[in-house]
Amino acid sequence: MKKLVAILMVLAMTMSFASAMAAEPLKIGVIGPLTGGAAVYGNAVAYGAQIAADEINAKGGLQIVLNIQDDEHDPEKAINAYNEIMDDEAVMILGTVTTAPCIAVAAQAYEERVFMLTPSASSSDVTAGKDNVFQVCFTDPGQGKAAAEMIAAKNLGTKIGVIYNNADPYSTGIYQAFDATAKELGLEIVAVSTFSSDDNADFSVQVAASKDAGADLVFLPIYYTPASLILAQAKAVEYAPVFFGVDGMDGILTLDGFDKSLAEGVMLLTPFAASSQDDRTQLFVRKYEGLRGEEPNQFAADAYDGIYALYTAAMNAGITGETSYEEACELLIEQFATLQVSGLTGELAWATTGEVTKVPTVYVIENGIYAKVD
Amino acid sequence: MVSLLSHLLNGISLGSVYAIIALGYTMVYGIAKMLNFAHGDVIMIGAYITFSAVHMWNMPPVLAVVISMVVCTVLGVLIEGLAYKPLRQATSLAVLITAIGMSYLLQNIALLVWGPNPKSFPSVIGLPSISLLDGQLIIAAETIVTVLANIVIMIALTLFTNKTKMGKSMRGVSEDKGAAQLMGINVNLTISVTFAIGSALAAIAGVLLCSTYPVLMPTTGSMPGIKAFTAAVFGGIGSIPGAMLGGILLGVIEILGKAYVSTELSDAIVFGVLIIVLLVKPTGLLGKKVHEKV
Numbered sequence: 091m092k093k094l095v096a097i098l099m100v101l102a103m104t105m106s107f108a109s110a111m112a113a114e115p116l117k118i119g120v121i122g123p124l125t126g127g128a129a130v131y132g133n134a135v136a137y138g139a140q141i142a143a144d145e146i147n148a149k150g151g152l153q154i155v156l157n158i159q160d161d162e163h164d165p166e167k168a169i170n171a172y173n174e175i176m177d178d179e180a181v182m183i184l185g186t187v188t189t190a191p192c193i194a195v196a197a198q199a200y201e202e203r204v205f206m207l208t209p210s211a212s213s214s215d216v217t218a219g220k221d222n223v224f225q226v227c228f229t230d231p232g233q234g235k236a237a238a239e240m241i242a243a244k245n246l247g248t249k250i251g252v253i254y255n256n257a258d259p260y261s262t263g264i265y266q267a268f269d270a271t272a273k274e275l276g277l278e279i280v281a282v283s284t285f286s287s288d289d290n291a292d293f294s295v296q297v298a299a300s301k302d303a304g305a306d307l308v309f310l311p312i313y314y315t316p317a318s319l320i321l322a323q324a325k326a327v328e329y330a331p332v333f334f335g336v337d338g339m340d341g342i343l344t345l346d347g348f349d350k351s352l353a354e355g356v357m358l359l360t361p362f363a364a365s366s367q368d369d370r371t372q373l374f375v376r377k378y379e380g381l382r383g384e385e386p387n388q389f390a391a392d393a394y395d396g397i398y399a400l401y402t403a404a405m406n407a408g409i410t411g412e413t414s415y416e417e418a419c420e421l422l423i424e425q426f427a428t429l430q431v432s433g434l435t436g437e438l439a440w441a442t443t444g445e446v447t448k449v450p451t452v453y454v455i456e457n458g459i460y461a462k463v464d
Numbered sequence: 465m466v467s468l469l470s471h472l473l474n475g476i477s478l479g480s481v482y483a484i485i486a487l488g489y490t491m492v493y494g495i496a497k498m499l500n501f502a503h504g505d506v507i508m509i510g511a512y513i514t515f516s517a518v519h520m521w522n523m524p525p526v527l528a529v530v531i532s533m534v535v536c537t538v539l540g541v542l543i544e545g546l547a548y549k550p551l552r553q554a555t556s557l558a559v560l561i562t563a564i565g566m567s568y569l570l571q572n573i574a575l576l577v578w579g580p581n582p583k584s585f586p587s588v589i590g591l592p593s594i595s596l597l598d599g600q601l602i603i604a605a606e607t608i609v610t611v612l613a614n615i616v617i618m619i620a621l622t623l624f625t626n627k628t629k630m631g632k633s634m635r636g637v638s639e640d641k642g643a644a645q646l647m648g649i650n651v652n653l654t655i656s657v658t659f660a661i662g663s664a665l666a667a668i669a670g671v672l673l674c675s676t677y678p679v680l681m682p683t684t685g686s687m688p689g690i691k692a693f694t695a696a697v698f699g700g701i702g703s704i705p706g707a708m709l710g711g712i713l714l715g716v717i718e719i720l721g722k723a724y725v726s727t728e729l730s731d732a733i734v735f736g737v738l739i740i741v742l743l744v745k746p747t748g749l750l751g752k753k754v755h756e757k758v
Binding site: 125126127129130133256257283284285286287289291292294295296298302315316318319322323326327328344345346347348349384 | 467470471474478515519575580581582583584585586593595599602604606673676677678679680681683686687688718719722723727728731
């Protein structure tokens, strides 16, 4: 018995020495769908975050370790993933990637006081009433409003058709704000049609609704997969209005096998474009392509900015790997009120509600690449 | 009026795809008395094979479709031999669960092989649309090819089951497996051939489906699979003309429901009609009532 105690004490001493010598790295939990239907977003976030963490670790100083867990875009699995990373003593969370799981995890994290920064869950429900949850991406209403303002300011269309997914909070959130702002600005919405699942394949009826109403601009606050179907089916009936998308449209050119001529002239509002020529974006794009063999989308850029935002705030507040998550949570909330980060997706600052402020850019697809619209 | 016509054509085109898929369900059910829920996923695999052949190996579309049919046929026979044949004497529930498991297995294999990113399927038809009535009515080439393919398949299958020896054994097995065996029909071979034909049709259905609706994901086959299964039940499961009729009616109801009632309620309307039909005529539109002698 005595021997055992002695051995244990020796062990404990060596371990405490070891940890005193190399400072404990800052553990950040990342939750997102790495498999399943939304896997494309989760993997983009995982790789974007890893690139940022590797850059930070290469600098020396505070080291970052990511614990990346799969939630399969499922709220229940997201809670399991959350428990997993908290058992692993994560100090803060980058996640989750998609809205429905994020709402579930945010409720739990609010309860237990864990700081959460979601790269891409854009619903206002994610942050509402929770002082410890922040977003890197635009909110849905913010995008809808910006899109209507842009269409009015640049006089892009007089008769507007809308096709949106009314079973998806993202799409519905954007549409409602767009509708309200468009009415304020005197834009005429002539056709609104809906679909109720991203698995929906037949859009002949929705396209016909806009076509028959004579819409010269069709607003598509939806993801690029259904959008690619709408573009193909509009072409089949020789209907060629201006298609205007939001950040969900980003990625359409990376669809394997996609006929890029279909997207010619499509406009979209997005904070990040891989074709942007500034050095930082290009470096990020090269690193991402090296890892994944494809261009990064906005999700990857948001995750990259998210890790830098957490790192900057942690440095400012003196948070290390030994800080408890409750303590880190309060310090980070304080930091984010004044934090300013210059990222790939713009100049980021946060409101205490958790919403980010940054300026969206309008791009038009010309010759298969994004061109900035001034 | 013109828009009604255009919706009708879209409905018939969508319905024709359902009909071709439904043929696979109905033939397998008629002969092996099992619901092959993995059928929808064979469609997805067929579409992926065509996609890879055209897009990555630059093959001509027709050759790609033939390769996809061959692969799906082999896959169908393999699935039957490995997963269903050992369960021939088991309860129907065990077979059903195996089929559902097979469906998930295929989806996850596709996820591993082709990755989670959706693919945009290149139309293998590549003909221009036809413009009628001064451009008011535009018919996509895919619509015409789908409907024609459906008619050709239908005629070929009817001839096959009525005129060939294998077709005769199929009818025999579907009527009474035990008696057919006693008459010297190779039941296992007949069932394997049925799976082979059903899976080859699935490959064609996959290509037509993805040519009209060009997005391909590991879950692409599941919803059309369920709809086609509904179509098979609607038309009378086990009946080949029933699958055809059920499929086309389902497609037309779905599109007209979307166009004139509500885009959200179209599925509710489709399945509502199914319930009514089954209440009035439990064997489906063209299903036969089988009297069991005790």
